[in-house]
Amino acid sequence: xxxxxxxxxxxxxxxxxxxxxxxxxxxxxxxxxxxxxxxxxxxxxxxxxxxxxxxxxxxxxxxxxxxxxxxxxxxxxxxxxxxxxxxxxxxxxxxxxxxxxxxxxxxxxxxxxxxxxxxxxxxxxxxxxxxxxxxxxxxxxxxxxxxxxxxxxxxxxxxxxxxxxxxxxxxxxxxxxxxxxxxxxxxxxxxxxxxxxxxxxxxxxxxxxxxxxxxxxxxxxxxxxxxxxxxxxxxxxxxxxxxxxxxxxxxxxxxxxxxxxxxxxxxxxxxxxxxxxxxxxxxxxxxxxxxxxxxxxxxxxxxxxxxxxxxxxxxxxxxxxxxxxxxxxxxxxxxxxxxxxxxxxxxxxxxxxxxxxxxxxxxxxxxxxxxxxxxxxxxxxxxxxxxxxxxxxxxxxxxxxxxxxxxxxxxxxxxxxxxxxxxxxxxxxxxxxxxxxxxxxxxxxxxxxxxxxxxxxxxxxxxxx
Amino acid sequence: xxxxxxxxxxxxxxxxxxxxxxxxxxxxxxxxxxxxxxxxxxxxxxxxxxxxxxxxxxxxxxxxxxxxxxxxxxxxxxxxxxxxxxxxxxxxxxxxxxxxxxxxxxxxxxxxxxxxxxxxxxxxxxxxxxxxxxxxxxxxxxxxxxxxxxxxxxxxxxxxxxxxxxxxxxxxxxxxxxxxxx
Numbered sequence: 001x002x003x004x005x006x007x008x009x010x011x012x013x014x015x016x017x018x019x020x021x022x023x024x025x026x027x028x029x030x031x032x033x034x035x036x037x038x039x040x041x042x043x044x045x046x047x048x049x050x051x052x053x054x055x056x057x058x059x060x061x062x063x064x065x066x067x068x069x070x071x072x073x074x075x076x077x078x079x080x081x082x083x084x085x086x087x088x089x090x091x092x093x094x095x096x097x098x099x100x101x102x103x104x105x106x107x108x109x110x111x112x113x114x115x116x117x118x119x120x121x122x123x124x125x126x127x128x129x130x131x132x133x134x135x136x137x138x139x140x141x142x143x144x145x146x147x148x149x150x151x152x153x154x155x156x157x158x159x160x161x162x163x164x165x166x167x168x169x170x171x172x173x174x175x176x177x178x179x180x181x182x183x184x185x186x187x188x189x190x191x192x193x194x195x196x197x198x199x200x201x202x203x204x205x206x207x208x209x210x211x212x213x214x215x216x217x218x219x220x221x222x223x224x225x226x227x228x229x230x231x232x233x234x235x236x237x238x239x240x241x242x243x244x245x246x247x248x249x250x251x252x253x254x255x256x257x258x259x260x261x262x263x264x265x266x267x268x269x270x271x272x273x274x275x276x277x278x279x280x281x282x283x284x285x286x287x288x289x290x291x292x293x294x295x296x297x298x299x300x301x302x303x304x305x306x307x308x309x310x311x312x313x314x315x316x317x318x319x320x321x322x323x324x325x326x327x328x329x330x331x332x333x334x335x336x337x338x339x340x341x342x343x344x345x346x347x348x349x350x351x352x353x354x355x356x357x358x359x360x361x362x363x364x365x366x367x368x369x370x371x372x373x374x375x376x377x378x379x380x381x382x383x384x385x386x387x388x389x390x391x392x393x394x395x396x397x398x399x400x401x402x403x404x405x406x407x408x409x410x411x412x413x414x415x416x417x418x419x420x421x422x423x424x425x426x427x428x429x430x431x432x433x434x435x436x437x438x439x440x441x442x443x444x445x446x447x448x449x450x451x452x453x454x455x456x457x458x459x460x461x462x463x464x465x
Numbered sequence: 466x467x468x469x470x471x472x473x474x475x476x477x478x479x480x481x482x483x484x485x486x487x488x489x490x491x492x493x494x495x496x497x498x499x500x501x502x503x504x505x506x507x508x509x510x511x512x513x514x515x516x517x518x519x520x521x522x523x524x525x526x527x528x529x530x531x532x533x534x535x536x537x538x539x540x541x542x543x544x545x546x547x548x549x550x551x552x553x554x555x556x557x558x559x560x561x562x563x564x565x566x567x568x569x570x571x572x573x574x575x576x577x578x579x580x581x582x583x584x585x586x587x588x589x590x591x592x593x594x595x596x597x598x599x600x601x602x603x604x605x606x607x608x609x610x611x612x613x614x615x616x617x618x619x620x621x622x623x624x625x626x627x628x629x630x631x632x633x634x635x636x637x638x639x640x641x642x643x644x645x646x647x
Contacts, residue, residue: 028508028612154543162552165544171569174540178577185584193610197508200607216594219601220609222492222505224591226515230525231587235580238529242576249569452612453509460485460513 026298028458031451035444036201038294044441047293052437058430065423066141074144076420083403083415088142090395091425093250094278095135095432096176097271097391099183100243101279102128106186107239110232115454116307119300122447123290123440124283125187130435131282132180134428139172141424168252175249182242186235189228192218193449247275254398260341261402264329270322277315277361278391280308284384286436288377290445299446302375309374312387316365319394323362337407345401349414354397360390476599476647477502477619478630479606480639485511488614491637492517495618498633502622506600506615514614525587532582533575540574541567603645617645 069076079086102124109117140146152173154163163170195215202208218224251271254262284305291300330342346354364386367373374380405412439445452458482488485507492505496519505514544567548554553561588594600606600617609615616639618630627644634642 032611154547162547164554165548165570166556166563166566174570174573178573181577182580185580189584197610200610212596216588217596217598218593219598220506220508222507222511222515222518223520225507225510226520226523227525227587227591229510230523231583234526234529234583238576238580245572449509458485458509460489460511
């Protein structure tokens with residue numbers, strides 16, 4: 001890998017001149033070579049093997065848990081009446097939420113013409129895809145008979161039975177499967193021109209053919225680019241309302257029920273904000289090590305990290321407002337059950353989870369107000385992990401502390417997770433990281449053609465006609 | 466456009482440029498000169514370039530609109546038919562056609578079909594997948610996906626004349642003009 005003269009740059013985004021998104025001194029050729037060499041190199045770095053190995057062990061743990069689960073039944077998990085939903089839905093919501101930042105970065109920031117999105121959109125989209133794959137496993141396996149999961153879809157069965165379209169659970173099926181499909185399409189469409197670059201740059205015949213098949217014969221024709229740009233923009237326009245609808249529908253799983261702690265109208269916006277919050281945290285958790293290990297500091301600059309931190313701060317405040325409103329509404333409702341729920345949530349046996357959540361999601365992230373903290377990369381990394389933990393705790397608190405003590409004290413119970421809940425959860429983290437490691441090894445983790453298009457020399461100069 | 470073998474037995478002429486400004490200017494000149502069977506190649510999208518070669522009929526939005534309308538009506542019709550006819554369940558005496566509850570599914574179907582139409586429509590209207598194309602025969606064409614810009618005039622163009630067209634292209638500031646065989 002060649003060393004470029006301006007691999008690092010200092011960022012001063014409050015100065016008068018707008019800061020460059022990409023480090024100076026880059027040309028079409030250098031960005032192409034830099035990003036494609038990470039994939040086309042015959043030399044796989046050692047950290048990749050170590051990271052992949054650890055992640056793959058997690059995948060194996062997941063697979064063995066699934067085998068045991070399917071052979072035995074979902075009784076190996078801790079959830080039971082009254083907490084009929086626990087890790088399976090907590091982790092589902094957590095993973096789906098993480099995916100949302102990918103769509104936000106690739107679609108919404110594209111529509112808002114935020115050029116800084118370009119260095120991080122590709123792997124954020126991959127993150128979305130893999131997170132949705134992990135999320136999908138939980139409801140799939142919670143059915144207990146995953147081989148019958150196709151019953152969720154409307155099809156003319158010999159039993160004459162159809163899905164219940166008034167149920168939020170079936171809305172969820174449509175929302176999440178649409179989300180998975182559209183995310184995959186968006187990601188693949190973005191990859192086509194870069195696959196063509198890899199096809200053209202690959203030296204070995206087999207590699208050329210492999211990338212060539214998926215590049216579909218892309219040749220960069222101006223007509224193709226015009227249709228491509230339109231399609232990409234429209235996809236972004238479609239993905240934007242989609243991403244908002246997906247977590248809204250996920251929140252309907254709770255909000256449509258009558259259970260105190262779930263039955264609130266604040267859920268949709270507060271779930272969407274929380275999703276983006278955790279997603280940006282995950283983007284930082286992945287981008288910070290990646291730019292360091294692969295020496296991508298000139299492409300994923302401190303400006304990207306700074307902006308992502310600001311988005312986290314903003315969405316974190318929305319989430320904080322959501323917590324506040326939940327507490328306020330339960331008091332204001334004058335409803336015994338609502339008031340009891342809030343008191344029990346904060347001061348009951350699981351109260352420590354609630355206060356941990358406040359610490360991770362509200363108190364510690366206030367550090368992000370300081371620019372020194374936002375540009376302190378190790379600290380930012382730690383904060384991103386803290387927020388991810390906080391967002392997981394949020395779902396735990398919402399689900400478990402609402403379910404375990406509902407209206408009738410005679411139906412109260414307790415909940416604790418079993419070791420298989422944890423092997424499954426950590427297994428999906430391993431599976432997610434396995435897919436991420438494979439992705440950065442075999443596909444360009446940064447969109448090459450989009451980086452070219454935001455270089456200063458990319459725009460044709462207008463000439464005297 | 467590949468099938469127009471022309472009189473010369475070659476696909477056409479390909480001019481190479483090393484910056485976006487020159488290729489856009491050249492494309493405009495070629496178009497005003499009257500050539501129509503032309504194409505330009507760039508490593509990233511350049512709006513001015515597709516306009517310069519006279520590409521205006523972009524039908525992707527129409528396809529997406531049709532896909533979206535089909536998705537919306539299809540999704541709503543599915544919910545309606547299942548809930549009122551195929552598997553009508555009386556839920557607390559509420560109407561079978563409880564349409565507000567059908568909005569989420571119809572909404573997701575709209576986006577799903579519109580997105581699929583955008584991608585499939587774009588790929589098919591671009592004539593992809595097309596593993597072979599004559600321009601790939603040009604020796605330096607692989608740079609079109611790296612940092613070079615190309616302008617092609619096909620032999621099938623009525624105005625095409627190997628020597629004259631080559632001389633014309635040479636005046637446009639191209640680094641190199643090559644013949645592209647089939």
